[in-house]
Amino acid sequence: MMNNNTAKLPHLAKPFPVRSKLMEILTTTLLVLLALTVIVPLILPFMFVFKTRLEYNYHPWSFPTEIRWVNFAEAWKAIQIGKGLLNTLYVCLGAIVCTVPVAAMAGYIFARYRSKITEVFFYVILAGYFVPVQMVLIPLYQLCGAMNLTDTLPGLFLPMTAFGIPFWTIIYRSFFAGLPNELAEAARIDGAGNTGIFLRIMLPLAKPATVLATLLVFMGSWSDYLLSLIMLNSLEKFTMQLRIAQFMNNYGVDHMPRYAAAAIIAAAPTVILYLIGHRWIIQSTLAGALKG
Amino acid sequence: MNANVEVYTMMYGKEKKKSRDWQTMLFKVIMLAPAVAFLAVFMYYPIEETFRLSMTRSTGLGPTVYIGFQNYIRLFQTEEFLIGLKNAILWAFWSVVIQIPIAFFIAFSLSVYKNKITKPLRVIYYLANVLPSAITAMLGRFVFAPRHGIISSLANKFNWEWLARIDFLGNPDLAFWSIFAVATWAYSGFYIVYLMANIEQIPKDVQEAAQLDGATPWQYARHIVIPMTSYALRIVSILCIVGSMKLFDLPWLMTTGGPGYATSTLGIVLYKYGFVNWQYGRAAAVGVVIFLLSLVFTILQFSLQRKDSDAL
Structure with a gap:
């Protein structure tokens, strides 16, 4: 109907007043400036990183006279980010391996084998979604002590898993509930058992949910700071984020070029991953947020 | 049958x-x-333990003694906790009042003025949101540090003595706002992307109708977009508020809650009681307070959600 009207009255189809040219230019400029504030703190370290401390103190804003890599070397040694990266990847992998299958299994039952009893369990798991990890830090720490998990990487990713399961169970449940029943029925007539239907038919169909969960669980454990701070004590076990925080506390900002080098080294893995996968990351964050 | x-x-x-x-x-x-x-192991048992510990005097080494609600009573007489609570509430209030309007403005402008320049900006805005808080804090210190930080160093270059002398993280009146600025920088990305997705779900007909009526951008935002995304706006506000109750990483990494207790949050108070002073009982009581506060706001979110589905 709307289209008919516009077709009959072509003179009304002038450019959207919302898109007046001047406003567009002004707003675009403002948006670009705001975007610059996001990027500038990530780019500025490159101004300082090639200078010596003295050079920085006298001419912080001139271009570096010489490209020196010594700050990078020092910062690299101080952070030992390589080891931290390995620990972080181990934690991420552990969290993914524990969270995703467990949530998929539970979500599948809640979606396809509904009964009064499973609904009760569903609400028990759903309630976990609203528990802030801050609340249970002390018992968690004591528990991991009792299980001999203090200062180990599993002691970090097992609690992380528990706090990730509720959300991903909800996502998997709504995903499995949306899948058509015919395929499962056909397989059952062909003699497939419960396990076969789940593993061979339903799980492959739920691949989008699995990709989503894997990516976001990875990002969550990659960025974690609080739990790592509580659970890990020895330097050798420190994850990347802990090492970055430690560098900040030990070295401070006084030696600015080295600090800049550390900031570049610290931000690089995340920024590179983001540049590669930003489309997926944004899409899956939205999918998670809109469903949850 | x-x-x-x-x-x-x-x-x-x-x-x-x-x-x-x-x-x-x-x-x-x-x-x-x-x-x-x-x-059961990593969530419900610890929750039960938190409630139990919050009623005891416990240091982790000596015997735990049941003392009823004394931990809670003590908390509300302790300056550190009260400042932490005040900061959490202030933080929640200002995030809703400052961060969300900024995010809405950016999201709205990005979806109304779609051109070659604005299209890739969404990706840039979201970048700050994926940076882990340790890195965000590191960049925050890089900007705000006294003498060597970006702002001080720029002020020195232009001989702005008054600006160079400001200690953004060491001044109790300013530290809160410096961290808040860093948080706005870091968190707005998510709100922008989420609000944008909701704005873009507004049907094309509605936009065309506004177009035919000759609506200005302001009128379009005020009378159409805000009412139609009110649900998303409320969700984002609740996320903001619940996040403020749990806030820990940024203030801890940038100022460790100082100077004094100026940037202390509930999370920091809990961490200090539990893992610096080894007062498990009192720390658990803070944990219960955090839980109750976030529960209140989450229930609020759910009741809003229910109303919305009724309207549909």
Whole structure:
């Protein structure tokens, strides 16, 4: 109907007043400036990183006279980010391996084998979604002590898993509930058992949910700071984020070029991953947020 | 119904059906067990322990003594906790009042003025949101540090003595706002992307109708976009508020809650009680307070959600 009207009255189809040219230019400029504030703190370290401390103190804003890599070397040694990266990847992998299958299994039952009893369990798991990890830090720490998990990487990713399961169970449940029943029925007539239907038919169909969960669980454990701070004590076990925080506390900002080098080294893995996968990351964050 | 069962039993035999039920039952148990076990061990048992500990005097070494609600009473007489609570509430208020309007403005402008320049900006805005808080804090210090930080160093270059002298993180009146600025920088990305997705779900007809009526951008935002995304705006506000109750990383990494208690948050108070002073009981009590506060706001979110689905 709307289209008919516009077709009959072509003179009304002038450019959207919302898109007046001047406003567009002004707003675009403002948006670009705001975007610059996001990027500038990530780019500025490159101004300082090639200078010596003295050079920085006298001419912080001139271009570096010489490209020196010594700050990078020092910062690299101080952070030992390589080891931290390995620990972080181990934690991420552990969290993914524990969270995703467990949530998929539970979500599948809640979606396809509904009964009064499973609904009760569903609400028990759903309630976990609203528990802030801050609340249970002390018992968690004591528990991991009792299980001999203090200062180990599993002691970090097992609690992380528990706090990730509720959300991903909800996502998997709504995903499995949306899948058509015919395929499962056909397989059952062909003699497939419960396990076969789940593993061979339903799980492959739920691949989008699995990709989503894997990516976001990875990002969550990659960025974690609080739990790592509580659970890990020895330097050798420190994850990347802990090492970055430690560098900040030990070295401070006084030696600015080295600090800049550390900031570049610290931000690089995340920024590179983001540049590669930003489309997926944004899409899956939205999918998670809109469903949850 | 009965006839069906009889036919079924005649065809397959009672035993076979029973064994099938039994198998399905077993399947359900096996599939649910890991999730339930994880939550029982790492979530529900610790929750029970938190409530129990919050009623005791406990240091982790000596005996735990039951002292009823004394921890809670003490908390509300302690300056550190009260400042932490005040900061959490202030933080929540200002995030809703400052961060969300900024995010809405950016999201709205990005979706109304779609051109070659604005298209890639969404990706840039979101970048700050994926940076782990340790890195965000590091960049925050890089900008705000006294003498060597970006702002001080720029001020020195232009000989702005008054600006160079400001200690953004060491001044109790300013530290809160410096961290808040960093948080706005870091968190707005998510709100922008989320609000943008919701704005873009507004049907094309509605936009065309506004177009025909000659609406200005302001009118379009005020009378159409804000009412139509009110649900998303409320969700984002709740996320903001609940996040403020749990806030820990940024203030801890940038100022460790100082100077004094100026940037202390509930999370920092809990961490200090529990893992610096080893006062488990009091720390657990802070944990319960955090839980209750976030619960209140989450229930609020759910009741809003219910109203919305009623309207549809």
